Amino acid sequence: MTSTRHNAYLDAARESILEVGLKRTTLTDVARRAGVSRMTIYRAWPDMQTLLADLMTREWAGLATADPAPEGDAPTPEQIAGEVVAAIRALRSNPLFRRVLDLDVELLLPYLFDRRGRSQQVIVAALAARITQGQEAGRVRQGDPEALARTVVLASHGLALSVQTMTEPDSPDASGLSETGLVATFADLLAGGLAP
Known part of the structure; x- marks a missing residue:
């Protein structure tokens, strides 16, 4: 998962975890922060x-x-x-x-x-x-x-x-x-x- 696109999604996950913690971060939150659909994130990762x-x-x-x-x-x-x-x-x-x-x-x-x-x-x-x-x-x-x-x-x-x-x-x-x-x-x- 080293592509620039995946790094942007990981950056979005990092931001969310820093803001609200892991337990409150969802793949939907990551998608929203990354500006992509939930399915885009789900295709890369099946779960948090x-x-x-x-x-x-x-x-x-x-x-x-x-x-x-x-x-x-x-x-x-x-x-x-x-x-x-x-x-x-x-x-x-x-x-x-x-x-x-x-x-x-x-x-x-x-x-x-x-x-x-x-x-x-x-x-x-x-x-x-x-x-x-x-x-x-x-x-x-x-x-x-x-x-x-x-x-x-x-x-x-x-x-x-x-x-x-x-x-x-x-x-x-x-x-x-x-x-x-x-x-x-x-x-x-x-x-x-x-x-x-």
């Missing part, structure tokens, strides 16, 4: 869940892979950790992600407990490719790049979804118990785990 899956894939996988490294650039563990943290920060500040967390968090549960979504697959593939580059240059520990990437994504879920549960609200930003401090600790742990 399918449309939402495409929207999440476009939005969140795009954030996580937004700044690809130059070809041939063999990353260090610290660079990979920095890229992962940057992707988590981008996701946490994304308005659609924030809206889903605030209003419709149960939507994310299948992707945490039952199955991988397309967004997760794209992220794992991109991360495995970076790990492979680092391994080939001797900068990243050996091991199955797919397994390492999946493990990093699993560890990242907690930081992306619930870092606020482990912070101390009154901690100064430089404190180890602030969000900034916990993110820095996560980056250090990740870099250490990927070191040869």
Whole structure:
């Protein structure tokens, strides 16, 4: 669903979700916002869940892979950790992600407990490719790049979804118990785990 037309429909769905939340957004609302008939939307997506899956894939996988490294650039563990943290920060500040967390968090549960979504697959593939580059240059520990990437994504879920549960609200930003401090600790742990 990457055509310009489909992107316009996904944009309309995004606008509606940001305005009224997922539960109150319908395919009819999306059609109205996009200026097309309901049947046009129904031909592309049979229901809101399918449309939402495409929207999440476009939005969140795009954030996580937004700044690809130059070809041939063999990353260090610290660079990979920095890229992962940057992707988590981008996701946490994304308005659609924030809206889903605030209003419709149960939507994310299948992707945490039952199955991988397309967004997760794209992220794992991109991360495995970076790990492979680092391994080939001797900068990243050996091991199955797919397994390492999946493990990093699993560890990242907690930081992306619930870092606020482990912070101390009154901690100064430089404190180890602030969000900034916990993110820095996560980056250090990740870099250490990927070191040869």
